[in-house]
Amino acid sequence: MIGAIIGGVASIAGGLFGSSAAKKRARAAAKEAKRLQNKLNNLEENRQDIVNPFQDMSAMISNPFANLSVATGAAEMKIEEADISLANTLDTIRSTGASAGGATALAQAALRSKKGVAASIEMQEKQNEDKRAAGEKQKQDALMQEGQRVQQGEAWEFAQREQRQMQELDRTAAMLGASRQAQAQAQSDQTGAMTGMFGSLAGIGGALLANGK
Amino acid sequence: MENKNLFQNLYLKQFNESNAIAYNERFVSGSSDYNFQLLDNAYRDVGRIYAKLKIAIETNNCMSEDCALELTGIKNLEESPQASLDFLSSLIAELGVTEESSFDLNNNYKYTAANSLMNGRPGFSKTDGYQAYLDLLPDGSQQIVFLGPAFETPLVINSAALNALLESDTSLVVSTPDINKDMLRLLTEVGLFAQDMIGENQELTATAKITEEYVMMNTDGSFDYEIIDLGNGKGRNVLKYDLEKIEKKVTPFINAEVAGLMSSEQDVIAAWNVYISKDTSVEEDAQMAQNANAGDTSWIYELDLPLQQDKKVLFEIKYKEYFMNNYLKQFTTNQLPTVKEDAAVFDLAEAKKAKAQKFLDDNDLN
Secondary structure, eight states: OHHHHHOSOHHHHHHHHHHHHHHHHHHHHHHHHHHHHHHHHHHHHTOOOOOOTTOOOGGGOOOTTTTOOOOOHHHHHHHHHHHHHHHHHHHHHHHHTOOHHHHHHHHHHHHHHHHHHHHHHHHHHHHHHHHHHHHHHHHHHHHHHHHHHHHHHHHHHHHHHHHHHHHHHHHHHHHHHHHHHHHHHHHHHHHHHHHHHHHHHHHHHHHHHHHHO | OOOHHHHHHHHHHHHHHHOGGGGOHHHHHSOOOOOOOHHHHHHTTHHHHHHHHHHHHHTTOOSSGGGHHHHHHHHHHHHHHHHHHHHHHHHHHHHGGGGSTTOOTTSOHHHHHHHHHHTTOTTOSTTTTOEEEEEEOTTSOEEEEEESTTTSSOEEEEHHHHHHHHHTTOOSSOOOOOHHHHHHHHHHHSSOBOGGGBOTTSSBOTTOOBOGGGBOBOTTSSBOEEEEEEETTEEEEEEOBOHHHHHHHHHHHHHHHHHHHTTOHHHHHHHIIIIITTTOOTTSOHHHHHHHSSGGGOOOHHHHOSOOHHHHHHHHHHHHHHHIIIIIGGGTSSOOOSSGGGGSOEEHHHHHHHHHHHHHHHTTOO
């Protein structure tokens, strides 16, 4: 039946259908390779970012004691109180006609009080300086640790990316390789089918030439 | 608007598959002539033409300067048998798509009729009013012409045009992508299943389950079950899944799958018309195809190519829905607990009582 439709000798019809099936397989394999390539391109373009759990957080490290202030409010109040107390006492001494020696003693007491306040401020400043230095050391230690952690993270991120890329490349190569192999096989089948038809073709060509002479 | 291709293709498909012709007395009582003899007819006068050209060249009686036209004519004729075979085999491969089970009925119905003729199907003989010619054209290309009752107007296909289409990875008749195969493979690629759940055939095993990473847990690390009513006062636990997390995980893979399909927009339309548009499957009876398949929401090859962006977006959305509803859902519903003691059937009333008591205990309400 097929021979009657196509015409020529019988082997042509058989060869044609064999060749068309091979062509169809070759086209399907080529199409599949194209689809896979597009899919993999999309996966590569849109893959999720690798989140580095070791990301640099050194900007968050600071010395909490860097800017400690001295609590001078209380000291100033204490000085003020001493001055008021001195003034009041002097007024009393004057109104009661007490001796000048009492006034001198009072003035010395006031001076002592002020010296005590100054010493307290100095002590606070010293303590703050110590804290600042300790805080700075802690900060440097933390920065050092963070630096090491960040280096670890970079190595991890590199390894992850490398692993992921290798997986995708391997997969791409495997799938595309398979598709192209299928395509090549189908093309080879097609050539085989065509070769089978050449005998028949020679028939047509021979007749053509024979008529031509 | 009436979709002529859909109706005609459906008719031809049913006609070819129904065996109705066996009950046609006129057909049974007469003989049918399938003697189209495409090659014999095409090459009948070729010998004479070839001889004339050859003689003209050899006797220096050419019509054209330096015998250019005659030499070209000789070359075309010498190459034509091979070209005929190439053309016919490509054509048969293309028309063969109309026989695929998932063939999109929105393709041009004339190709279905041409395939029936090329395969000598009952009802498509010369006796039934059909005819086919292969013509060798002066420019070296060839054309095949199909005529007959199913064609209304002749179907003409030129070899150069067909070659150009095939070279540019375009099909005359589009083969619908195997969505079922693609989605079964996609299931193994979306990262929800452990490697040991994938069989040698690269599909999920019968016992495959989504990994526990996507199962809802209580704060104490135990599974957060949903209780289903089995009837007769009995119930059982089933796993609850973090659907939001699952969707987030699978979306990039689905998008990549769609991007792959978009490498051929013809394929996208075929997949849309046959499967995606109305959630249909290829197993549905052909009789239902008219209503069940895309039908009036079909995308038309002649009108909708190249695909507009809104259609691409719509396809991506519906493709995802199709995958989630028809392939992934079975793994997120009615999944029994992996902990043996939690998997047993229990008394619903007792379970409710125990749950209420646990609530009272947890909230210090006793």
